[in-house]
Amino acid sequence: MNNAVKSKSRTQKSENRFCSFFDRSDDGMMLMDCSGIIREWSSEFERITGLIKEMVIGKMHLWEAAESVFPFEKRTRVEV
Numbered sequence: 612m613n614n615a616v617k618s619k620s621r622t623q624k625s626e627n628r629f630c631s632f633f634d635r636s637d638d639g640m641m642l643m644d645c646s647g648i649i650r651e652w653s654s655e656f657e658r659i660t661g662l663i664k665e666m667v668i669g670k671m672h673l674w675e676a677a678e679s680v681f682p683f684e685k686r687t688r689v690e691v
Contacts (some may be wrong), residue, residue: 647672 635638639656644647649671652664660680667676 641667641673641676643673647674649673649676 633651634654636653637656638653639659640651640653641649641656642651648669650669652662652667654664657663660676661673662679663677671679
């Protein structure tokens, strides 16, 4: 096997481990890019928020997802 093939194989294994960890976690997780656009959305986060991956990945900013789950007018202010 040449170096390019080995490198691609290692990259694929790493990606598979990440996906497995991400989707099997009991915690809701999401990843966004530096612009705030959602790039990954875990199955548990779907359950918690009610927003499915296909609705948010690459299509929503984090604040848009937050607003759709927790509308501004329904939020309460907590004094600390």
